[in-house]
Amino acid sequence: xxxxxxxxxxxxxxxxxxxxxxxxxxxxxxxxxxxxxxxxxxxxxxxxxxxxxxxxxxxxxxxxxxxxxxxxxxxxxxxxxxxxxxxxxxxxxxxxxxxxxxxxxxxxxxxxxxxxxxxxxxxxxxxxxxxxxxxxxxxxxxxxxxxxxxxxxxxxxxxxxxxxxxxxxxxxxxxxxxxxxxxxxxxxxxxxxxxxxxxxxxxxxxxxxxxxxxxxxxxxxxxxxxxxxxxxxxxxxxxxxxxxxxxxxxxxxxxxxxxxxxxxxxxxxxxxxxxxxxxxxxxxxxxxxxxxxxxxxxxxxxxxxxxxxxxxxxxxxxxxxxxxxxxxxxxxxxxxxxxxxxxxxxxxxxxxxxxxxxxxxxxxxxxxxxxxxxxxxxxxxxxxxxxxxxxxxxxxxxxxxxxxxxxxxxxxxxxxxxxxxxxxxxxxxxxxxxxxxxxxxxxxxxxxxxxxxxxxxxxxxx
Numbered sequence: 288x289x290x291x292x293x294x295x296x297x298x299x300x301x302x303x304x305x306x307x308x309x310x311x312x313x314x315x316x317x318x319x320x321x322x323x324x325x326x327x328x329x330x331x332x333x334x335x336x337x338x339x340x341x342x343x344x345x346x347x348x349x350x351x352x353x354x355x356x357x358x359x360x361x362x363x364x365x366x367x368x369x370x371x372x373x374x375x376x377x378x379x380x381x382x383x384x385x386x387x388x389x390x391x392x393x394x395x396x397x398x399x400x401x402x403x404x405x406x407x408x409x410x411x412x413x414x415x416x417x418x419x420x421x422x423x424x425x426x427x428x429x430x431x432x433x434x435x436x437x438x439x440x441x442x443x444x445x446x447x448x449x450x451x452x453x454x455x456x457x458x459x460x461x462x463x464x465x466x467x468x469x470x471x472x473x474x475x476x477x478x479x480x481x482x483x484x485x486x487x488x489x490x491x492x493x494x495x496x497x498x499x500x501x502x503x504x505x506x507x508x509x510x511x512x513x514x515x516x517x518x519x520x521x522x523x524x525x526x527x528x529x530x531x532x533x534x535x536x537x538x539x540x541x542x543x544x545x546x547x548x549x550x551x552x553x554x555x556x557x558x559x560x561x562x563x564x565x566x567x568x569x570x571x572x573x574x575x576x577x578x579x580x581x582x583x584x585x586x587x588x589x590x591x592x593x594x595x596x597x598x599x600x601x602x603x604x605x606x607x608x609x610x611x612x613x614x615x616x617x618x619x620x621x622x623x624x625x626x627x628x629x630x631x632x633x634x635x636x637x638x639x640x641x642x643x644x645x646x647x648x649x650x651x652x653x654x655x656x657x658x659x660x661x662x663x664x665x666x667x668x669x670x671x672x673x674x675x676x677x678x679x680x681x682x683x684x685x686x687x688x689x690x691x692x693x694x695x696x697x698x699x700x701x702x703x704x705x706x707x708x709x710x711x712x713x714x715x716x717x718x719x720x721x722x723x724x725x726x727x728x729x730x731x732x733x734x735x736x737x738x739x740x741x742x743x744x745x746x747x748x749x
Contacts, residue, residue, distance in 0.1 A: 331509060335458055336470050338511045341411045341441040345462045346382040346395050346418075346432070346503055348403035349691040377404075377686040379694075383461030383504030384408065384432065385513065387543060389439035393432040394543055395503030396518050397423045400430050404686035408434050411441075411468060415746065417689075422546040426554065426650060428518050429539065430503075431546040443505060446512025448535035451475050451491060459495045459517055459531070461504025471496040473529075480532060481615055489615060490532040491515045497531035506533040513539070541623055554622040555647040557630070558586040559597060561614040572602065574635055579604045580614040596643035597634065604640070605633035621647060665748055666690050666719055670701070670712035678702040678735065679712050689746040695734060702740065703733035722747045 382399030386392070393408060400406050406418040416434035423430040434440075451457075455475045463469050473495030480490040493506065497517050506515035515533030545552050561580035569577055579602040597603075603611050607630055611617045624630060624647045632643045667688010670679045681699045684691060701709060704718040722730045729744040 335511045342386045342443045343460045344384045345409040345467050346384045347407040347692045348380045348400050349405045349686045350378045351404045351686045377684050381465050381500050382502040385505040386440050386442040389442050391434040395430050397428045397430045399503045407692050422550045424552040429542050443513050445536045445540050446508050446514045448514045448537045458507040461501035463498035463500040493531050494529040554650040555624040555626050556650040557621050560584045563613050574602050580617040602635040673700050679715050689748050693745045700735040701732050
């Protein structure tokens with residue numbers, strides 16, 4: 288069967304543990320060479336990575352048990368293999384993000400956190416924070432998170448995505464398959480790619496390797512500035528095929544800037560549908576050139592908004608004195624205009640140019656579901672006595688609890704807590720409470736799963 292290419296959202300990664308290989312004698316000798324021999328010339332990519340990597344974070348989303356078995360394709364943006372079908376288990380999705388303000392504002396993709404019961408952020412120094420979702424616009428794959436570290440955090444600056452040229456070197460940093468702060472590099476393969484339906488569709492295409500878990504991570508230029516946010520791969524399989532797409536920084540700054548101020552985007556729009564002016568349509572309509580947006584329909588009930596100023600067949604050439612390159616350019620310019628403001632359009636109709644005055648409308652979108660971390664959070668573990676009489680068994684894991692992203696699962700056997708053997712749920716709960724009383728942030732639990740033992744850190748409620 289011939290495989291179909293499809294756009295793939297990057298939300299879930301696998302967390303693997305690998306042992307560091309031992310050095311061979313030859314490798315050891317190489318590392319003990321004289322400074323002049325051992326130190327290569329300064330690498331510009333390595334310099335950028337050293338400058339910005341501390342501001343890149345892992346985003347962990349815990350989703351409640353799914354009852355939706357309608358997702359046919361687990362690779363569509365926002366879904367994952369573990370959440371594609373109905374399940375009674377909580378699932379954990381891993382994505383990436385980056386700190387854009389020292390007070391703790393973090394940029395990521397909407398599909399990384401959408402549908403989560405709780406969201407956590409792990410910074411480059413290994414510290415884990417509970418995150419709140421400031422805002423998620425309905426028409427763009429962006430989400431703004433906030434963490435409170437109690438001190439200024441390292442952050443990155445936005446660059447100008449409009450200055451990126453095909454062939455420019457770019458660097459992607461993120462957590463593909465759970466491998467934090469993984470770095471890949473490549474070039475800008477194309478700009479202005481339209482691959483989805485949104486007023487902000489203007490993707491940067493890159494061949495820098497992007498995989499599951501890279502979603503929401505930054506794409507840097509060689510000055511260490513964020514010029515895009517890695518969001519989508521296009522692949523016949525689940526891995527990178529050299530076709531990655533990043534939302535450009537121009538749109539990121541607009542959306543995140545508004546979310547930081549009000550928690551909403553409030554994008555503007557014109558109630559019309561348009562299409563590009565092709566070479567043949569240019570001949571048919573006798574338009575001046577190939578630029579502009581050709582109106583296909585006007586969605587104006589009772590003609591109360593547009594006042595008959597715009598009709599199908601019109602070509603919108605300019606808006607507020609700025610040239611309109613194509614329909615996406617018109618949508619972006621309208622989205623960024625103040626809602627309720629008067630927009631001056633220059634249109635081409637019947638061989639002549641005329642001016643029309645219309646009002647910018649608010650883009651209709653439902654209020655996003657924002658995580659509410661109200662009240663005292665609990666550990667979120669239901670424990671019962673193990674049938675073997677040794678330890679306690681995890682009967683359920685509450686996705687909103689503090690232990691939700693620890694990796695512990697229903698059916699696990701907790702053998703010890705803080706190096707103390709536990710024989711019943713009450714004893715385990717007492718030790719957890721002691722950790723909370725002593726203001727310890729974590730408790731170490733020895734877990735038996737599939738006849739194997741491993742230590743896990745469980746976050747303790749404040």
